[in-house]
Amino acid sequence: MRRTQNINLLLIFLICTVSYMDRGTLAVANPLIRQDLGLSVAEMGVLLSAFLWPYAFSLLLAGPIVDHVKPRRVLVAALIVWSIAQGAAGFVGSYLQFILTRAFLGVGEAPVFPTASRVTKDWYHETDQALRVGIWNGASSFGTAIAPALLTPVMLIYGWRWMFMLMAVIGFIFAGVWYGVYRDLDADALAPNDHHYLYGEGGAPETQSLHAAGWSRLFGFRATWGLILGFFGNVYVGWMFTAWLPGYLEIQRHMSIPKTGLVASVPFLFGLLGSMSGGWLADRLAKRGMTTIGSRKLLTVIGMVVMSAGTIVAAETPSNLLAVVSISVTMFFSLSSSGTSWALSSACAPPVYAASMGAIMDFGGFIGGALAPTITGFIVQATGSFTPALLVAGAIGLVSSAMYVVGIPAEPIRSEAVTPLPSQA
Template identity: 50%
Template sequence: MAVIEAKTPRIRAIQRTALALLVISGVVNYIDRATLSVANPLIREELGLSVADMGLLLSAFLWAYALAQLPVGALVDRLGPRLMLSLGLGLWSLAQAAGGLVHSFAQFFTARAVLGLGEAPQFPTAARVSRDWFNPADRGTATGIWNCSSTLGTALSVPLLTFLMLHLGWRWMFGIMGALGVLVALAAYAIYRNPAQTVLTPEERRHLTEGEPPPAARLTWPEWRRLFGFRTTWGMLIGFFGTIYVTWIYGAWLPSYLEMERHMSIARTGVMAAIPFAFGVVGSLLGGRLADALVRRGVSPMNSRKWPMAAALAGTAGFTAAAALVADNNLAIACISAAMFLSYVSSSTAWAMASVAAPANCTASLGAMQNCGGYLGGALAPTATGFIVQATGSFAPALLLGAGVALVCSVLYFLIVQEPIPPLALQPSSEAMMPGTSPGISRAR
């Protein structure tokens, strides 16, 4: 794939600034998610919660986050990343600060649900930024960079939040992170600009949209609804379900797993739990670069994402099963690290798919639909894990269940995801809407 070389210094500066903002906001996003997991034992003791109660509390964020994806994706495509990212950041940061003031399960549940609503625009926005400001041959690498914020934030969260919690208490930990998020929200709105707010030369626009149809008008709600008529949409949704299910077993329960199952101290857990997420950072970066490398070697944009995603998710299943069965603590950490590495390869390539599988004005919407499927899995994982551990006294059955989910979803993703969604198929007059057919399914292979 020949890349049009019109990446001017201005385009490079915009790209660096956009990625920096996405990485910083993504790191804050994932540190904020992890506060409840890191403070799990202290919160359970102070508020008198059971392990199953904590599973429900961990899922409060995830259910709100998952269900908010569908309207949020459409809003990002209609209103633009600048506004939606800043509003989301502000809302979730206020909810994070409120988490330090709660005194009951119901209050905490509400704060975590609002946190989920506020965080919902983060990754659909990032997918749209990749589509708006990067050439098709560079979008995988860009996606890998901003997607690594999820595992980088989680890796940083355990030692950072453990330090704040041990020295200032878990309530101050929540308040400090909320204040930091508000500052990042203000910076994002002040610095970032959508393409429509920037005057670009014809050469710069050709570089950003090489080989693609001209940008369509703003997404309409009928077009958004028709995305559900394509098998590619459903394949992406199912595959990401498996990726995020396993990711959130570790994201929600890894510190408690190391303390309860592997009998590590809180201080040692703060160090050891960061190791798998450091491997996830590497997996995210390499997954994005792998997708771009395959495109440059002639693999179609769809297959350059599809093949690594399905293979990495299957590998995640294998190493998660191994982690459940080994007795040695160091070997368990190694297996979990390998699983996290591969899960973030699958995550990066899945998000990179959103930038090539649909027209530009649907990028955030399709990514959000995929993310909705993923976080339905993410919402189930902490709850299912909590109840399984409470019933069996062990994390092993929960890890084996996660491995099974990941394997099934990898196979379905590989079989279902096929061709990109063509722009005309979303129009009411297109062949995809012929009488006697479901919207787009018969025409979207």
């Protein structure tokens, strides 16, 4: 069991890292693409959001598909689709073509995090899940961190088109590895001690099938809307920096492209540490007697408040050093609260709807994520500064932190409250 868990977690972490490197290629190549295609800052903001809208709405389908079809087949199909889209971006000749490739990249990547959530729910006891969620959730920050450092030299030597095609090849390789290595959980084949670890004394895995009626009933619970509205602000702030940090450092802080490639990596490395730290602490609190929902909710709210404060400080400081430090603090707590929020969604959901609940939450988050690059681009173009855009992001983060406070109840959603009766199915 332990060996299988470690292999699964490593694969999920690496695939999530690749997915965020793919998302970050456009941010890394921002200046050169704007120059080659003759795009304004506002047009680049729209292009940066082109991935996010299809991604957000595809999540609503991705979650139920993962729960129904299971992670192995869904994720290999997703890797193939998004790698084709990423490779096609290397051949675009117009702004519209670029928008279309980014849209298909969003569709292909939608199942990644719901799959990771379902794998964690399947293979770990609830008091061990938050740290594992923190590890694979931290891949979003790790992938974004290493993307500028690894891809900027490729872009400067071979051109930005080869950078996209290289990432496509890497995606195809991981599709083969995932399909060859991962196997979906078969509870009946578990050894007795492994069965006891996952399900406890006399426990048994939930055998109900996922139904469309049950999925739609999730929207009738306060917890679902608390997750949707809370995660909105988290992803808004996180994706604003994911999409615009290189551009922010070049435009607002007047850093060169090579220097930006290094400096832009620093805050996202702190994000990886934050994601793992938040997950570790949430599991520790749960093992010391705090409820899984209570521990994850507390850390999510604290992380959101500090994330918002760091964004506001970065907006107001004239110091480049303090700005980078503040953004690093922001990303540490953004990823900490993001990871505990994913663990919170799993704690709130019935087991058979784990991927569905995570996907619904992520949908709310990436509505914020989709708005962030466009709103930021228009604000910068209208004002000539990133300062108002960062202040807006900080305010949104604070409001969303309150949504977790008022929206998440103390008890999880019961399976019988969601799964329809046989006559209704």
